[in-house]
Amino acid sequence: MEIFGRLTIEAFPFYSAIAASGAAITVLGALSVIAVITYLRAWRVVLFDWVSSLDHKKIGIMYVMLALVMLMRGFIDAAMMRGQQAIASGNDGYLPADHFDQIFTSHGTIMIFFMAMPFLSGLINHIMPQQIGARDVAFPFMNAISLWLTVAGAGLVLISLVVGKFSTAGWSGYPPYSGIEYNPGVGVDYWLWAVLIAGVGSTMSGINFLVTILKRRAPGMHLLRMPLFTWTVFVTSILMIFAFPALTVACGLLALDRTFGMHFFTNAAGGNMMHYINLFWLWGHPEVYILILPAFGVFSEVVATFSQKRLFGYISLVLATMAIGILSFTVWLHHFFTMGSSADVNSFFGIMTTIIAVPTGVKVFDWLLTMYRGRIIFKPPMLYTIGFLVTFVIGGLSGVLLALPPVDYQMHNTTFLVAHFHNMIIPGVLFGYLAGYMFWFPKAFGFKLNETWGTWSFWCWIVGFYLAFMPLYVLGLMGMPRRMEHYDIAAWQPHLIVAAIGAFIILLGVICLGVQLVVSIRDREQARDMTGDSWNGRSLEWATSSPPAPYNFATLPIVQSVDAFWDMKQRGVAYRRPDRYVDIDLPKNTFLGAFIGGAGFVFGFAMIWYIWWLAILALAAVTLALIIRASDDETEFTLPAREVEHMEDERFAHLSKAPRNELADDPGFAGGSVLEGST
Amino acid sequence: MTAGISTTTVSGVIPASAAQKYEEKAFGFWIYLMSDAIIFALLFATYVVMLDNTAGGPTGKQLFSIERAAGGTALLLLSSATFGFASVALATSNRLRVLQWLAVTAVLGLGFLFLEFGEFRSMIVEGAGPDRSGFLSAFFALVGTHGLHVSVGIIWIVVMIGQVSIKGLTRPVASRVMRLGLFWHFLDIIWIGIFSIVYLPGVL
Numbered sequence: 001m002e003i004f005g006r007l008t009i010e011a012f013p014f015y016s017a018i019a020a021s022g023a024a025i026t027v028l029g030a031l032s033v034i035a036v037i038t039y040l041r042a043w044r045v046v047l048f049d050w051v052s053s054l055d056h057k058k059i060g061i062m063y064v065m066l067a068l069v070m071l072m073r074g075f076i077d078a079a080m081m082r083g084q085q086a087i088a089s090g091n092d093g094y095l096p097a098d099h100f101d102q103i104f105t106s107h108g109t110i111m112i113f114f115m116a117m118p119f120l121s122g123l124i125n126h127i128m129p130q131q132i133g134a135r136d137v138a139f140p141f142m143n144a145i146s147l148w149l150t151v152a153g154a155g156l157v158l159i160s161l162v163v164g165k166f167s168t169a170g171w172s173g174y175p176p177y178s179g180i181e182y183n184p185g186v187g188v189d190y191w192l193w194a195v196l197i198a199g200v201g202s203t204m205s206g207i208n209f210l211v212t213i214l215k216r217r218a219p220g221m222h223l224l225r226m227p228l229f230t231w232t233v234f235v236t237s238i239l240m241i242f243a244f245p246a247l248t249v250a251c252g253l254l255a256l257d258r259t260f261g262m263h264f265f266t267n268a269a270g271g272n273m274m275h276y277i278n279l280f281w282l283w284g285h286p287e288v289y290i291l292i293l294p295a296f297g298v299f300s301e302v303v304a305t306f307s308q309k310r311l312f313g314y315i316s317l318v319l320a321t322m323a324i325g326i327l328s329f330t331v332w333l334h335h336f337f338t339m340g341s342s343a344d345v346n347s348f349f350g351i352m353t354t355i356i357a358v359p360t361g362v363k364v365f366d367w368l369l370t371m372y373r374g375r376i377i378f379k380p381p382m383l384y385t386i387g388f389l390v391t392f393v394i395g396g397l398s399g400v401l402l403a404l405p406p407v408d409y410q411m412h413n414t415t416f417l418v419a420h421f422h423n424m425i426i427p428g429v430l431f432g433y434l435a436g437y438m439f440w441f442p443k444a445f446g447f448k449l450n451e452t453w454g455t456w457s458f459w460c461w462i463v464g465f466y467l468a469f470m471p472l473y474v475l476g477l478m479g480m481p482r483r484m485e486h487y488d489i490a491a492w493q494p495h496l497i498v499a500a501i502g503a504f505i506i507l508l509g510v511i512c513l514g515v516q517l518v519v520s521i522r523d524r525e526q527a528r529d530m531t532g533d534s535w536n537g538r539s540l541e542w543a544t545s546s547p548p549a550p551y552n553f554a555t556l557p558i559v560q561s562v563d564a565f566w567d568m569k570q571r572g573v574a575y576r577r578p579d580r581y582v583d584i585d586l587p588k589n590t591f592l593g594a595f596i597g598g599a600g601f602v603f604g605f606a607m608i609w610y611i612w613w614l615a616i617l618a619l620a621a622v623t624l625a626l627i628i629r630a631s632d633d634e635t636e637f638t639l640p641a642r643e644v645e646h647m648e649d650e651r652f653a654h655l656s657k658a659p660r661n662e663l664a665d666d667p668g669f670a671g672g673s674v675l676e677g678s679t
Numbered sequence: 680m681t682a683g684i685s686t687t688t689v690s691g692v693i694p695a696s697a698a699q700k701y702e703e704k705a706f707g708f709w710i711y712l713m714s715d716a717i718i719f720a721l722l723f724a725t726y727v728v729m730l731d732n733t734a735g736g737p738t739g740k741q742l743f744s745i746e747r748a749a750g751g752t753a754l755l756l757l758s759s760a761t762f763g764f765a766s767v768a769l770a771t772s773n774r775l776r777v778l779q780w781l782a783v784t785a786v787l788g789l790g791f792l793f794l795e796f797g798e799f800r801s802m803i804v805e806g807a808g809p810d811r812s813g814f815l816s817a818f819f820a821l822v823g824t825h826g827l828h829v830s831v832g833i834i835w836i837v838v839m840i841g842q843v844s845i846k847g848l849t850r851p852v853a854s855r856v857m858r859l860g861l862f863w864h865f866l867d868i869i870w871i872g873i874f875s876i877v878y879l880p881g882v883l
């Protein structure tokens with residue numbers, strides 16, 4: 001037995017210039033991060049303030065950083081595909097088929113698992129505890145494990161560029177093609193272990209968020225007083241807890257097939273491929289709603305804040321969210337209508353699929369009616385929200401079309417489908433997260449993002465989106481299958497060139513996002529927000545300072561209404577100082593979370609390359625770390641009341657200097673600084 | 680505005696208080712068990728789907744010994760009872776009894792695993808290993824996953840024996856023993872499902 005399993009020198013990509021440059025960019029990227037940290041002499045800060053942190057806010061920021069990095073990587077994949085298809089009419093283009101297949105697989109895998117999921121976990125981590133008036137999530141250490149397991153999964157996808165190859169089996173990895181017989185290399189294993197390891201992290205995140213919401217709400221925060229973002233997180237957490245096991249089982253069994261020669265999904269020896277597809281989509285469809293519900297939550301917060309009105313139809317939005325959560329488990333078969341279920345079965349799932357559009361429609365009307373007669377302020381988060389509303393409805397209509405099995409038989413596996421789900425996920429998920437990013441950035445860092453560049457990013461994204469994906473609807477109707485590396489039908493090419501131009505405009509949007517971040521950091525002093533309430537906000541996250549103190553709330557707020565913070569401002573009690581402060585317990589920092597993530601990465605890598613001794617060693621390391629942690633009864637430290645008082649003194653000094661909030665022209669704020677109306 | 684945030688400090692009932700924390704951990708653990716139950720539910724479903732996919736290989740009827748399965752069942756059910764005694768001893772803060780019953784539970788669990796390994800070994804030797812057919816893959820995945828859980832449970836019991844010996848029945852230690860109990864009884868319930876769906880049909 002080889003000590004390095006099947007890892008040999010051939011695993012390094014010297015066989016192709018494009019693959020080698022991908023590897024070079026990955027390695028250079030990692031080296032430049034190390035160089036920048038060293039240059040800034042920031043290792044101590046990075047390690048002791050961030051990597052070891054159990055603070056939900058810092059963990060949230062690290063999640064979003066991971067998401068933004070992976071967004072770049074996933075976008076480069078997308079641009080390479082669009083470039084290939086734009087030129088590969090009657091010729092081979094510039095990408096060999098094997099490489100093209102890896103790219104569409106990694107694009108989907110990265111965008112779903114390592115862009116959307118971390119972005120979602122990051123926004124939830126940072127904001128949800130503050131919205132319910134809590135000081136942290138229920139299980140801060142488990143939160144760190146979730147983060148670092150997600151990083152480990154992302155690391156496996158990234159390192160597959162340098163060592164070995166990635167899967168060519170698509171982001172959903174259907175057997176038998178993803179089985180060992182047809183795919184003997186390491187590609188599918190990279191995909192499997194990245195997804196499995198990150199999936200465990202997501203399940204734990206779901207448990208953490210759910211317990212936090214049910215057990216850590218501030219006094220008076222009844223369920224029906226929770227902000228809508230928190231409501232969507234609540235439902236999303238339930239979906240994570242109950243849907244992710246299906247992914248774990250599907251991928252775990254496929255891994256058993258591949259690694260130990262079992263026969264769950266093989267062609268021969270009694271395998272049943274359909275069973276994989278059922279299990280995968282039993283997770284996969286709820287996953288769509290796991291991603292999109294928190295984005296709906298962001299839109300709800302943004303639309304109310306920038307329309308300067310109470311959210312229209314709060315109860316109906318809550319009910320619609322719950323309905324979507326339940327219905328999301330009843331539609332998974334629409335992903336494979338063509339696989340030969342009976343007409344009755346297909347009809348049932350077709351009908352359920354059209355029904356799930358109803359609560360979503362309710363939401364769209366609620367958002368529109370919130371805007372109706374509101375004094376709308378067109379800041380970038382609001383632009384993304386409006387862009388979402390228009391674009392998402394179009395995508396929804398194409399979805400209702402695809403829900404009809406006879407129509408689906410025509411469109412299945414064509415670019416019509418590709419256009420449809422991008423038409424849902426880009427406005428529905430990505431626009432939501434970008435809106436949340438721009439909306440809550442000042443909360444996390446204490447200064448606003450540049451609005452000009454934010455506006456430009458929006459226009460590039462939305463124009464680019466329409467140019468990139470509307471042609472794919474047409475191509476789908478013309479019969480173009482998805483995932484084609486080259487084609488011989490010249491009539492397709494003009495549409496694909498338009499789509500490539502769209503991708504180029506989206507690239508400009510991505511660049512605008514980068515420029516926005518750089519410019520905002522450079523000009524941060526001018527954009528500083530002293531109040532903590534950057535947008536004249538409505539929910540409790542705006543009651544903390546920006547960035548929030550480690551404990552968020554020096555004294556827990558008492559909630560009397562939906563829009564709790566707005567209500568406090570109206571009553572003039574939002575900025576009152578308590579008579580005295582109390583000691584606050586906070587989680588101590590620890591490196592064990594990151595250590596477990598690192599061991600998870602090593603374990604995945606060892607399983608991919610069949611390095612059994614290393615896999616056992618990594619598992620033993622994880623076990624040992626967990627035992628050490630479970631034997632430690634001193635996981636918290638106490639922040640003494642006088643230090644809390646000191647921090648709060650500073651905060652109120654800032655508040656007294658703060659200019660009147662530019663958005664606060666509400667009667668409740670007439671005249672003077674934010675402190676007016678307080679004692 | 681006496682109800683404003685200024686005048687009411689709620690330090691007496693802050694959610695960070697110790698009692699609340701243990702309750703949160705127990706609640707979180709219940710939710711984890713529900714999530715784990717979904718994994719087993721899907722493995723059961725997989726087993727039932729694959730039941731006839733023997734690919735010309737041996738069937739359950741030919742392979743399974745109801746005596747051995749009944750022996751394993753007896754050991755595991757008994758271990759649930761002995762864990763119950765450990766919990767009773769925990770409630771009365773009898774440290775020595777807790778240690779004794781935890782040790783007995785671990786030994787019974789090891790006995791169960793011994794029988795299971797014996798069954799797996801003899802099947803593999805007979806050429807009825809997990810790579811023989813879809814049916815056997817599903818069998819080994821379902822029963823093996825349960826066995827893996829029992830192994831984790833035994834490691835956890837050993838850790839808790841260590842903690843109770845060194846730290847005594849402190850509040851955090853007691854709360855961990857309680858969650859371990861939930862885990863152990865949960866595995867018993869899963870096993871009853873396995874016994875009924877995997878082993879019983881072979882003799883009926």
